[in-house]
Amino acid sequence: MKKLLSFAAPLLLLVASSVSAQLVVEVTSGNDKPIKIAVVPFDQQNLSERTDVASVVESDLVRSGQFVATDRDSMLSKPISVQEVAYRDWRLMSVDYLVLGRINEQGGQFAITYELVDVSAQRVHDRGITSIPGAELRDLAHWVSDRVYEKLTGFKGAFGTNIAFVKEKNVGGEPLYQLIKADADGAREHVIYESRAPLMSPSWSPDASQIAYVSFESGRPRIMKHDLTTNNREQLTNFKGLNSSPAWSPKGDKMAMVLSRDGNPEIYLLDLTTRQFTRMTRHYAIDTEPTWTHDGEYIIFTSNRSSKPQIYQVHVETGVVERLTFEGEYNARPRATLDGKGLVFVHQRDSVFHIAVQDIASGRIFVLTKTSLDESPTVSPNGRTVMYATKRGDQGILAAVSVDGGVKINLPASDGDVREPAWAPYVD
């Protein structure tokens, strides 16, 4: 751990991104054997947009914790293509890989050429050209980051994906609640919906075109479905009592949710085509926070049927319920890991709330975070990172940790309290 911490100090860099960025990324601890890269400023003169693409790529890669970047000011040369590379310059600085790029614009559309250069082998390790209709420079930057990440770590990148979260601001002495969509690094915040009444529990549709959430706009918690393309909103439920915790099925045809219309909170399934509700749990205790396994066969949920909140799963077809967590007095708000073998959830230890991961088969729990009041974990679509909400002082912020616990970053909000991050699935 000492090693990790001593390494963390030089990594405490504030990567200020473009003007539009609302969140500032801060790496609080990193991998102890990172790959050393140099993202050389790209050739991007005379473009209609000014985002510094190389700096976005650099911050993406550094934020993953798998990379450390060479400071721009210490670069001995600034090549824009492999032909211009003087390998000795980079060997001197013990750089492992160079990222080079050139961008031009035609008819308002950007085209990027990128090269990943292996310094020790003195050759191009990967090269790519792309032009995405309607894309901003930030999209191209994330495209480069995803490619570099996949080439060098073997895992698919998730830099180009989105997150949704809830922000609470004080406007005119009264709270204003906003449902926000942003890049995975927190940049490009976009308000999807705002209300003077609380908003909760954003959940993405599997094609990332819609978000379901809970709104108190009627004075009561109700589940809304929001189409991000058309901006159409639809109220899905209007039952007496709780209408909460929507969770889209992996196929997108059903939604799990919590209704207390029978007198206490139970897990229900809503068939989005037939609009039929099916009750999944029958217990006088609290059953809530449903989430799906990736194969859609089980719904994992929180229940205090053993008197304290613990995590259970119900087989969708048979309704058979099984308890999954046994260690500790408070385990709640589960999410399945990508490989289906693990469970990420809120775990109370020594009266403090952390994010923990449990290997389902062995039941072993590994605590991922050291802060307190950690909640709402969400797993990145490549399965590598867990984002969650925590507090810094009195402010709600978002933070992320790698699934192995080795890398931690904070995404402090520039204004307001942010919470309940929901990582969007891949779009394609």
Added chain:
Amino acid sequence: MLTVNKFFKAATLSVSMAVLAACSSTPANQGPTAEEIAAQRAAEERAAAEAAEAAKQAEWANLATTIYFSFDQATLAAESRDLLDQHAERLMASGDSAVLEGHADERGTREYNIALGERRANSVADYLVLKGVARSQLEVVSYGEERPAVDGSNEFSWAKNRRVEIR
């Protein structure tokens, strides 16, 4: 609150008028007749009853409206019962409806807390119904940890936020 104040004023006014009326109907040079004494006594009794009623209304208007709970608990503390008994009496007498707002502190997870807030509000509703209030007079709504009464991440704030508000 306003209506109760008005009621209180009206009650006070009617008491004074009744007393005045009783006095003016009594000639100064003659002793009161038996009927007059009986009427006055009745007026005084009425006035006393009205004053008592007004006092009760004033007391109800000043009743505390927040019930507190322990962490991750929805069972009523013994010391909450006296207050709830008075609310039950008030609701039965007035026939007013009430919204029971359940809340939780910020610890633990949000969706669990909204369920917990509902449980707490239901505990209060069940108790009031047991005491004779009609279920139809009561509505339960939970805000979970979304609307804290007191900001701050400490035991004091948390204790203030684990509550049901009777509105």
